[in-house]
Structures are given as structure tokens and as C-alpha cells.
Amino acid sequence: MAGCRILILHGPNLNLLGRREPELYGRQTLAEIDQLLKKRARDLDVQVGTFQSNSEGALIDRIQEAMGHLDGILINPGALTHYSYSLRDALAASGVPLVEVHLSNIFAREPFRHHSVVSPVAVGIICGFGEESYLLGLEALLKMITKRQD
Amino acid sequence: MAGCRILILHGPNLNLLGRREPELYGRQTLAEIDQLLKKRARDLDVQVGTFQSNSEGALIDRIQEAMGHLDGILINPGALTHYSYSLRDALAASGVPLVEVHLSNIFAREPFRHHSVVSPVAVGIICGFGEESYLLGLEALLKMITKRQD
Amino acid sequence: MAGCRILILHGPNLNLLGRREPELYGRQTLAEIDQLLKKRARDLDVQVGTFQSNSEGALIDRIQEAMGHLDGILINPGALTHYSYSLRDALAASGVPLVEVHLSNIFAREPFRHHSVVSPVAVGIICGFGEESYLLGLEALLKMITKRQD
Amino acid sequence: MAGCRILILHGPNLNLLGRREPELYGRQTLAEIDQLLKKRARDLDVQVGTFQSNSEGALIDRIQEAMGHLDGILINPGALTHYSYSLRDALAASGVPLVEVHLSNIFAREPFRHHSVVSPVAVGIICGFGEESYLLGLEALLKMITKRQD
């Protein structure tokens, strides 16, 4: 596990966390979530890079830059989840295991949020647990990377 | 009303106004429309900022920057109207009243233009009146802001 | 503009305004809204006639009577919006510009209210601003009539 | 229960009862059914008014007239069941409990009869029992009014 390199991506509007509808998305800021993730990563002896953007293109650029130096991706695609086939293609092209997470239970919200164009190229999906979705997702991703390396 | 701060947003391709299919979108340029809006704003003693971008991400960034210093948003999302759930989420997250406008009557055009993903988070919608859609939209937005403050 | 003749039509149940679900439709009665519209019309030096009916047939009769003495129609078709192809045909046959208005934002309500069979034959649509939808609609209609006469 | 005022409405073509397809709708005339309902009402010490019309507008007018002097509505909307959003809005606006009845089992007939636009605003629905649907519906309506008053 040691030395494993993970890219953590946050899609549009996730930089508003803590400010936007806290009853739905929780009261923690994205910076606080990133801190939690980095701390957990240190404990697990893996390297994580985090990146948030409101731009689909910037997220794809970031994925492409990391290609070749990467063992897995953890992503909360925000609302791009529901239509960004470009992001999906970039994630599939990365060639590394992908875990998709959501803070809220997207299946208990508006119908357009029930369908993810990203899920078919992910290893697994975790949603509905607030910031814990990220931490569990990191854990799950590492388990999947380990399993593949076996 | 005095001191009320309004953000006016123009989505992709609206910078082509006056150049692109004038029989559909009219002969006025976006700069001319922005001038009309600013003049009307001065008359009404409100502050307006205007912003156009072809980039979904840049539009979302602009909305987020304005959050906290804003009393309302007037937007013509261009073709993002029909698929940008990310823009919708940013507008909903802004927490201020939103008015959606279109130059043409989108319900009299191609089927894909009949559905707006933005409308459910708007206070109201105005379409079909060319540049007047914007001016009426500004007026409507101010009325709604006043009503809320009552 | 002077001498311009406008027919203002209110569809089924709009005579209940002020009595019916005021949190959704506002507290003003239809008589009060008609007064506001007539006052605005006087200021703008145009003639308006107003008519409400719960009967699709009576609304169509009224449109047909006015044909030939009419420069524009402002209509809130009420729930007929969603199925009355007969009303649509009468409005299209009138040969004058049509503006469709709604008190509430129909796109933020039940799915059956998201589709208007009238919109494709209107010049433009305004919804979501309570009684202001009518006043803005009158203004918009006059602008469109003027533009055509240019 | 005493003094409770109930409006009983019959939609289009129900005045043909006894004449039209008796194997489907039974052999009793509407007048006979109204007599049964009035007799039952006397027994239960409630006042009922009955009204049939082939006109959607007239049915809505009748509901609006009764508003304010009414404790419940019993309606068989006839074929308006399947498309009259205007009637639905009038019934919802009445503010009193509504029971929807049908003589035949609409779910065992043509597909277009399987969907009622009225049901979502009713307290309950009874169908398939011929004239008994009305009598059971009256009974059910009174039970619901009593329950609310408790």
C-alpha cells in the first residue's frame, strides 16, 4: 500500500460545502474534508492529491496530467455526474480503479439525480454518508488497488 | 431598492448577438444590451454587474464570487439551459432570487429547447421578447426582491 | 401605440384569485388585477378589454368576437394551458401577437404543468411573478406590437 | 353530521344513464340514482344538492358557487376524469374533502381510462359498483368529514 498515489477530485460547487444547504450537504467545508482525507492517507501511508474545479475541462486536464503517476481515483463529480460523458471518458481512459462518491443519497432526490453516467466505469459507488462517503471511498479504493495487485 | 446588487449573466454564444441569425435573435449586440440594462439600472438606482462566458465553469465561478454580495441574478443561460445541472446547482446555491430569460420563444423551436433544467430553481421565466426579455426580467427581479424584503 | 386594442383573457378558476391558495397565487383578487391592468393601459394610452371564464368555449367565442378589432392578446389560460388545443387554435387564428402569462412558475410545480400547448403559438411567455406577470406581459405585448408596426 | 352540506356532481353523458350501454353502466337513470342519494341523505340528516352537466365550465361554475357553503363534494367526473385539469383545480380550490366515484371499474377498460387527473386531489376513490359507488361514496365522504371535525 505504501507509496500508493491517489487523486481525489471534487466537481462543480463542492467548494461551497459548509455554505450551501448544510441540512443536505453537512456543515463541513471542503478544506476540512480534504484535511480529513489527507490525515487518513498519512495513517494509511498513501499519497493523495486533491483538486476541485467548477470546470469540466479543468477536471479532465487534471486527470490527464496525473495519468502514468497514479494508482487510483476517488471522485465526487457533483452535478457533472448526470451528463458529463467527457469526464466519464477521461476517467475510463486513466486506466486506474475509480471510486465514485456522493455526500447525499442521490436516489432519494430529484429524478435527474438518479442516473450517473460515471458509474458504469467505476469500480464501486458510495453515497449518502456525508463526508464519510469520501473516507469510506478512500478505504474502499485502497482495498481494490491491493486486491488487483495480488 | 437603492443599493440593490444584481448580477447579469449571459451564457455561451450570446457574445455573438447581432452577428448570429439576426432574424431569430435580433440585431442588437450584447454590448448594446448591456448598455440598455445598465441605463435602466441607473434609473432604478440599482447596481448591476454583467458577465458573459462560453465556459460553464467560468459562469459558475462568477456566481460563487458574487455570493454574499448579491441580491438577485438575471440569467440567459444560452444552450446550457438544456443540460447544465452544474449551473443549476450554482444558481440554487446562491440563495438569491433568480430570473431566467431568453431572447427567443424556446417553446416554438426545436424540441430539445423546450426543456430548461434551470427553470425549477428560478423565481420566474421570461422568453420571446428579444432584448426586451432582459429589461422586463430586470424589472421583474427587482419587484421580487422588494416583495421578499417587505 | 395610442389606440392599440388589447384583449386580456383569464382562464378557469382565475376568478378565485385571492381566495384560492394565496401562498401560491397571491392575495390580490382578479378584480384588483384587472384594475391594475386598466390603470397601466390608461397610462400607456391603449384600450384593454378583460374577460374571465371557466368555459373553454366561452373563451374561444370571446376571441372570435374580437377578431378584426384587435391588436394583441394577453392570456393566462389557467389549467387549459395544458390540454386545450381548441383554445390554441383560436389564439393562432386570431392573427395578432399573443403573450402567455402565469402567476406561478409552472416549471417548479407538478409535472403536468410543465407543458403548455399554447406556448408554441405565443410570441413570448412570462411566468412566476404573481400579478406582475400580467403587467410585464402587457408591457411586453405592446413592445412587440410596436416592433411589428415599425 | 346534521346540517352537513354535500354537493353531488355528475360529469358529461351521465344524464344518459339507463339509456347508454346498460350492461356497462346499469339500468338505473340518473334521476333514480339522485333519488337514492337524496333518500340516503335524509336518513343521515345531511343536505345534498345534485348537478349534472356536459360542460366542464358549468361544472366548475357550480363548484365555485357552492364554495363557502359546503362541507364536501362527491363527484363522478365522467370522461373529464382523464384530462380536465381545470376541473381538478376547481375541486382542489374548493377546500373541502372530495370523493371520486365511477360506476364501472375504470382499470378494467381502455388504457386511457386508467388514469385520473382528479384522483390526486381526492380524499379517496370508489369505482366499479354501479350506483352503489355513489351511495358508498356518500357514506365515505361523511365519515371523512366527521373524522376531520373530531
Next chain:
Amino acid sequence: MAGCRILILHGPNLNLLGRREPELYGRQTLAEIDQLLKKRARDLDVQVGTFQSNSEGALIDRIQEAMGHLDGILINPGALTHYSYSLRDALAASGVPLVEVHLSNIFAREPFRHHSVVSPVAVGIICGFGEESYLLGLEALLKMITKRQD
């Protein structure tokens, strides 16, 4: 055939014939078409009554009044074609052969005009031949009545 009684019905907006979109509906007025039909009826020694209304309810009333004194119905339901299940039920209840006609070819127009709720209860349908649709429809109806009487 002699003494055969036919009711000819015209739905909403057909009283505008000759005035409304003549390139689509022809230049003859409804009065002229009724004259043609009456003349043809005299030649064929049958009695015809004609009736136009913009009101669904009035059309149904007229059908019900004629029941028992009627051998066939010829109807152009106008836009009610596409949604009036109440009219359909009245026509079916009449118990006499029904011929549905349209001036224009409804299958070459907007999608909503491609579906008729009346057709399943008609003997036959004729559309696309302008006023000839009516004359051919009358002829066809008489043939069908004769055939049944054989």
C-alpha cells in the same frame, strides 16, 4: 335512404372557415359548406341538421338531443379530436354510425394532430380533401347506413 336523418357537427373554430389560414383550410366559409351539404342532402333525399359550437358541452348536448331521432352523425371535431374523451363518449352513446372528417391531412401536420380520440368509435375517417371531405363523408355515411339496413 329517403327520410334518413343525419346530424352534421362542426367543432371549435370551424366557424372561422374562410377567414383562418385559407392556404390550409380553404377559402369557403362554413355557411357555404353547409349549403353544399344541404343541397347534396336534398339530391339524396335525406334530412340534415347542422350545428357548430366552440363549446364541447354544447356539442354533447346537441348529440344527446338528437338521440332517438337520428340515423347517422358526420363530425369534424376540430381540435377536440385530440383530447375530448367526453365528446367521444357522447358519440359512442348515440348508437348510430359515425363518420369523422377533417379538412386538412392531420397526419401531415404537428405531431399532436396525428392522434384522434374519436376515430376508434367511428365507422370510418376521411381527411385532407378540404370541403370535399364533408361531401364524401356524407356519401360514405349514407352508404354505411344503407348497408346496415340491408
Next chain:
Amino acid sequence: MAGCRILILHGPNLNLLGRREPELYGRQTLAEIDQLLKKRARDLDVQVGTFQSNSEGALIDRIQEAMGHLDGILINPGALTHYSYSLRDALAASGVPLVEVHLSNIFAREPFRHHSVVSPVAVGIICGFGEESYLLGLEALLKMITKRQD
């Protein structure tokens, strides 16, 4: 009527009545409802057997056991309403009149509850009146059995 044998069936989760979401399903337990039904049955001089199960198979077994000794079935199929074609087939095979009841108005709830696979094989349906749905259903069922025996 005397000696008439009725089977009353309750589908999955109805044994939770009184415990589960009382604002939706009422505060009476199933045992209390069964008592009410048995008392009413005694008054009407009919025999009723009641049975609840969370198992589709057990419900079908119970229907089959009763076949040949049965004059009618009253059923609240619970959520099996929406998908159990096996239960539907068993009910249809029983050869006796069937009345379907629901405590809540299923047409005012989630979309998946708007469709019943059982309704097409029922004589009639009653829903929305809480425990009264059962009592009215029993009454209706007896009326239908009597009518058939006439």
C-alpha cells in the same frame, strides 16, 4: 346474503398497522380492524375469515384452499399491489367477485403506487378512507354478490 362466505386478505406489512406511520395509515391495529369487520359481518349475517401474511406464496395458498367454499374476496394486497402478477392470477382463478381496498389514496403517493396489477381482475376498488375502506369494501362486495345471484 345469509351464509355468504367472505375471505378477507391483508398483504405484507399490514400487520404493522397502528405502529407504522400512523399519520398515513391511521392508529388502529390490524386486530382492531379485523374486529370491526367481524362485527359488521355478524350484523350482516355473513361469515368472514381473515388472513394476513408477508409472503406472496402464503397468500396464494390461502386463496387456493378457500376455493370452492367461497363467495367473495376482500383484499388489501399491500405493496404486492404493484407487481404480484402471481397474486393476481390466483385471485382471478378463484372465480369469485373480488374487491380491492387500500387504506391510503394510492394515487396521491409515489408514482410506483399509482398502478395496480390487481385492479383489472377486481369488481371494484376503494381507497383512501383508512379502516373505512375495508368496511365499505365488505358492504360493496356483498352488494355485488347479491346482484349476481339475482
Next chain:
Amino acid sequence: MAGCRILILHGPNLNLLGRREPELYGRQTLAEIDQLLKKRARDLDVQVGTFQSNSEGALIDRIQEAMGHLDGILINPGALTHYSYSLRDALAASGVPLVEVHLSNIFAREPFRHHSVVSPVAVGIICGFGEESYLLGLEALLKMITKRQD
């Protein structure tokens, strides 16, 4: 009208007329219908050619051969009505007025028969009158040809 040349086409299985389901299609054979049509044509002083085939390709070949020597087409496409876009294209390419006829009322039969791929390129449609559909269709076609020549 004199000298007008009409091609009458019968699609697959129409050669079985008189033999196949006479209660649905009548008892006349295709030869008898062709005789009736030829007799009527002589009375009207027009030339008709008739052709039946079970082969889509042969029907198209026949249309193409006639091109340039043709003033109108009368066709009963049989079941090709519902899927033969190739036949539709051939008919549209012929450049002459087209009348589509059916013996039965296709809108009162199985759902797949409710949609015609030919209708959008026809002048008009006549269905439901047995062999009279053809005779009325011939009459209608000649009227349309005359009208165009005016």
C-alpha cells in the same frame, strides 16, 4: 378530367379479398372491386390501371414505370402501410397527388395498425368503408387533381 391517368395499387394480401376474414374486409373479391373502379372511371372519363402485388419491390417498380405518364395514385398499401418507408419514398418521388385508402377503420384495430408511414406524403386518407373507400378515394383524387389544375 378527360384523359386523366390514375394508377390504382393494392398491397400485400389484398388479392385474398372475399376469401380472408369477410366480416372484417367484406365479401367482394379484388377483381370485383377493380371492376367497380374501372366502371366508375369510364363514367368519369378517366383512365385507370390497377396492380396488386405481395412484393414491396414490385409495387415500387410499378410506380416508377408509371412516372411521367401519371396524374394521380390511389393506394391501399395493406400491411406495408405500417413500415414500408421504401414505398413511401417511391410514392413521394412520383410527384403526383396520392390518396391512401383502407377497407377497415385501422384506428379501431390493433395498435400497430394505428400508424401509417404513408399518410404524411398523401393528399388525403379514407378508411373504414369497405370497397366504398376505394370509390370515394377515386372521386376524391380526381377532385384534388382538378383543383391543382385550376
Next chain:
Amino acid sequence: MAGCRILILHGPNLNLLGRREPELYGRQTLAEIDQLLKKRARDLDVQVGTFQSNSEGALIDRIQEAMGHLDGILINPGALTHYSYSLRDALAASGVPLVEVHLSNIFAREPFRHHSVVSPVAVGIICGFGEESYLLGLEALLKMITKRQD
């Protein structure tokens, strides 16, 4: 957390784990997974009960028995995920937090597996991580219970 009582449910065919399509579902048996879960539960000082059944009714019975002595449910509903509204209602009625897990990524399989009728009543969903889905699900469930108790 101590003393927290969790019910772990496995739907149809999950007792085949290790035997059935191991490339899809992994090589561990259900007994082994239950052991892992119990071990983890001991570490976390919570009580878990596990139950597998191929019978929808038995699963519902088990949930109902546990009601009142339960702090959370962890379920892999197997193929019942896609149609068992009865199971959904039982889970919703339990009144405790629910976590839904799947061994495989259901969104990367056949279309019928993309829709879960259970998800809308769950707190969160975890899928795609083999037996880790269960362990992460247990962890997530405890976090959610703790959060609610705060």
C-alpha cells in the same frame, strides 16, 4: 456505540456465494462474510444478527420481529432490489437507519439491475467492492447512528 444492535440481511441466492459466478461475486462464502462482519462488530462493540433467506416474506418477517430492538439495518437485497416494494415498505416501516450494499457494481451490469426500489428509503448505498461492501456498510451505518444520536 456500545450496545448498538444491527440486523444484517442477505436476500435471495446470496447463500450461494463462493459457489456462484466467483469472477463476479468473489470466492468467499456467506458464512465467511458473516464471520468477518461479526468479528468487526466485536471490535466495534456492537451486536449484530445475520439472516439470509430466499423468501421475500421471511425477510420481511425477520425485519418486523426485530422492530423495537434495533438500531440499524444493513441489507444486500439480492435481486429483490429491483422489484420488491414489499421489502422496501418493511424497511421503511422499521424506523431505523438503513444501509444498502451490493457485492458487484450494479450500474455496470444488465439494465434491469440499474434501478433499486430500496435505495430511496436507505440512508446510503455502497456497491462494487465485493465483501468489503458489507464491512464498509457496517462502518457507515454505525457512523450514521452515532450522528443521529448526537
Next chain:
Amino acid sequence: MAGCRILILHGPNLNLLGRREPELYGRQTLAEIDQLLKKRARDLDVQVGTFQSNSEGALIDRIQEAMGHLDGILINPGALTHYSYSLRDALAASGVPLVEVHLSNIFAREPFRHHSVVSPVAVGIICGFGEESYLLGLEALLKMITKRQD
């Protein structure tokens, strides 16, 4: 059974059997299958005629020629299965029992192959057993003919 006359039809591309995708359709040629069928027919003392064509029209012609001298039809319509309403009508018009067979399991292949327009007019369907589908189909057809003659 003796003297029973059966027509065996093979639709488009079935003459390629043995050459085309043998892993899907088997290695036997159509001639070999016809031999097997004729041998089986001799054993059963029935007469069979076999016919293959790539032309829908030729298949219909063949069915029509056989009418009146025929006791049953066995058909593998090839890809015509999915759209040839003309073939369906010819088969229905034949008036004799029809058995539809397919070499492969059409429900385990591309979605367009899941729907047969022929099945509703067949007595029964057999698919998925390679050349055995034909032999079982012949057997089944004879059983059905015998049963009818009883």
C-alpha cells in the same frame, strides 16, 4: 394424421445455414435440415413442402398458393420476424394452425430480436434448440392439428 399437409417456410438468409456464424446457428445446412424434416414427416405419414426465400413477397405468394390445400404451417421467418406485418397478415389469412420456430434463443440476443410480430397469430413458439426447433415444431404442429380435429 395420415395425409396431413404441412408447409415449411424459411425466411431470409436461412439458405446460408452452415455457412453463417455456425457458433450461433449450428453447422447443418438448410438442405440437411429439410432432409431431417422430410424423413420425420415420412415417419409420421404426413406430407411436407419446404420453401426458402429472401423475399417477403415470394413467401407471401407461397402461402397464398397453398391456401385450401393445407393443414398447418411451420415457419422460421428469419429477420422478417421483427417487422413484416405483411407476412403476419398472410399467415393469419391462411386459416390453418401456425408454429413459429427459431434456431437461436431470440430473447438472449440484441433487443430488436426480442419482439416478434408473428407470434400473436401463431399457436405456439419454439426457439433456441438449433435444428431441433424445427423437428419439435413439426411434432407440436401435428399435435395441435390432431387436437383441433378431435
Next chain:
Amino acid sequence: MAGCRILILHGPNLNLLGRREPELYGRQTLAEIDQLLKKRARDLDVQVGTFQSNSEGALIDRIQEAMGHLDGILINPGALTHYSYSLRDALAASGVPLVEVHLSNIFAREPFRHHSVVSPVAVGIICGFGEESYLLGLEALLKMITKRQD
């Protein structure tokens, strides 16, 4: 073939055979059909076990018990055909060839019966031949087992 072990399964309501709608399902009882199947099995020197249940869970249990001692499954899933993904998964998990049979032609009945969730995991399907469907299905299954063993 000798020693080949076949499990024959009958789904819900098939125990009613002979009693239930004999015009649709035939007059033979299930016991008689099982006798026919056992006799045929003896002739073919194979072992068959038969099992009927109204419970999805019991059918799945029976399949799982047989796993490892089984060479093929013949099933008539009754109405479970149309929704039991759990049964489908059990059948697929069995790892042996599966033949699906139906007494009636399910494609000539109500639309919900046109779709089988079991067919995609079967080798082949036979329907429409009454009890012969089972006998042909047994024969077909043995042919497929033999072919695989070659």
C-alpha cells in the same frame, strides 16, 4: 442420456390446472401432466423430480438443493415469469441448461405477459402447446444436454 437428472418446476397457481380456465390452460391436472412427464422420462431412461410451489422462495430453495446433482431444469414459472429476477438468478446460478415452457402462447395474451425475465438465461423457450409444451420441453432439454456432452 441414461442417468441424466432433470428437475421439473411449476410456478404459482399451476397446481390449479384442470380447475382454472380450462379453455385457456387445458383440462388436465398437474398430477396428470407430471405422470405424463414421468412416463416419458422412464422411456428415455432419465430421472425426473417434479416440484410445484406458489412461493418464489420455495422454488429457489428447491433449485439450490438440487445444485450439484442436476443435469438440466425444465420450468414453467407461471406469473413469476414476468418479474422474478430472484428466480432468474437462481436458475442462472444452477449452471445447468434451462428450458422455459408455457401452456398458453404468452405473446397472444395481455401485454404484461409478453416479457419474460427468465428467457435470457434459458437455452430455449416453448409455449402455446398446452401439456405438450412440457413434453416437447423435456425432449428439447435432453437433446441440449446430449449436445453439450458431445
Next chain:
Amino acid sequence: MAGCRILILHGPNLNLLGRREPELYGRQTLAEIDQLLKKRARDLDVQVGTFQSNSEGALIDRIQEAMGHLDGILINPGALTHYSYSLRDALAASGVPLVEVHLSNIFAREPFRHHSVVSPVAVGIICGFGEESYLLGLEALLKMITKRQD
């Protein structure tokens, strides 16, 4: 490339080229296009055979005749594009690379032309360039054959 054998197929109505709607399909005749193709083929040292038919069956026959002596197929299926699964199967069975071409941009025309049943079995598709579609298609096909042979 030398000696490569290409079959060029033209579907229904393409023999009308130059005569039929030249603004849509161009002014060149099919003979002229075939000449261009043959000239280009000579330049490229490949053999081409061309064939046009209005008959689906004849096109399939032609493909089957060429099988075994063929290196590639270039086809414009005309309107068969949209429904001929038989043609699709013949093309797939040919075992050689297939290029599908259209003169017009089928995606800018009527909705039924947007879907091709042939495309999934083609190597590639070219449309919208008039006769150039064929020439580019020939070039593309040869490139693909060469690539495969590498």
C-alpha cells in the same frame, strides 16, 4: 489492393436519382455515379460490381451470390436503412467489411431517418456529401480492407 473485389449496392428508389428531388439528392443519375465509381476503381486497380434494386429480397440474393468472391461491400440501402433487419443480417453474414453511405445527411431530416439498422454491422458510415459520399466510401472501404490485410 490490386484484384480487390467490391460490391456496390443501391437500395430502393436510388434508380430515380437525377429525377427525384434534385435539391435534396443532386442532379446526377445513378448511371453517372456508377461511372464515376468504376473510373475511380480502375484508377485504384480494384474490381467493382454495381447493383440496384427496389426489392429487399433481390438485394439479399445479390449479396449471397457474391459471398466467397468478395472483399468488401459499399451500400446505400435507401429507405431500407431504417427497417430492413433482413438486409442487415445478409450484410453481417457476408463476412466482409461494409461501408454504409447516404447522399443526404439523414440526421438533418425526418426523425424516422435518424436511425439505421444497418450501421451496427458496418465498419463505418459516410453521409451528406451527395455522390461524393460514394467515392469517399469506396476510398474508405479500400483503406479498411488494406488495414485488415496488414
Next chain:
Amino acid sequence: MAGCRILILHGPNLNLLGRREPELYGRQTLAEIDQLLKKRARDLDVQVGTFQSNSEGALIDRIQEAMGHLDGILINPGALTHYSYSLRDALAASGVPLVEVHLSNIFAREPFRHHSVVSPVAVGIICGFGEESYLLGLEALLKMITKRQD
């Protein structure tokens, strides 16, 4: 042709060519393809500019900058093909002929790739030929530009 100016655009992820799924997209890098295109352009004496971006906004900006200095556009929109109405509007607004190309045959891949929102505003489409799609597209575009200039 000389001096003709062509803009060649590559959408998201096309910069990964040669690295990403080479069996699907080929082994050539985008730089190599651009070289091939530039070489071909020199041979044809036209100027080409090439541009790739992962950002929808940047692609639209690039199109707008080129407007007025441009004779045609060749675009592979990548996954934006399937949802970017903004890109479509920019391309339509450019006013020059557009050719859409894809490396793979999008109609033989996942269903979401079968629909292009760009195609209706293109002159023509070429897909499935790897890097040859671009070269053929350039050739086709020049032919179309020349044709227009004639």
C-alpha cells in the same frame, strides 16, 4: 480551393490518442494525425489550423475567434457530441460548412453514443475509419466548399 481556410477541432480526451484504448481508437497520436492533415492540406493548397481542448468553452471561443476568417470546420467533438448544445450552437453560428468525424463507429458502441446533437447542423458525417475519418472528412469538406462556390 487555393487559400481556403479550414479549422480542425478535436474535443475532450482526443489528446490521449495512441495512449487510450488503442484497439478502439488506433495507435496514432493526435500530433501524428495533425501532421497527416497538414500534409494533405499542403497538397491541396489549403490552410488548416488545428486545436484540441478538453474544455467546451475553449472550443467555442476558438470557433468564435475564427469566424469571419474561415471557409469550413472539421470537428471530432469527442464525447461532447452527445450533449453539448452550446458547441452545436457555436458551430451553427459560424455560418460555414461543417463536417463531423469520429474515429470509431459510434453506432456500434454504447447506446448513449448513438445520438449526436451536432449532426443536424453538419453538412455530413464520417465515422468508423480511424484517422482516415479525418482525412476523408477534410477531402469531403473541401468538395462541399467548392460546390457552394460554384
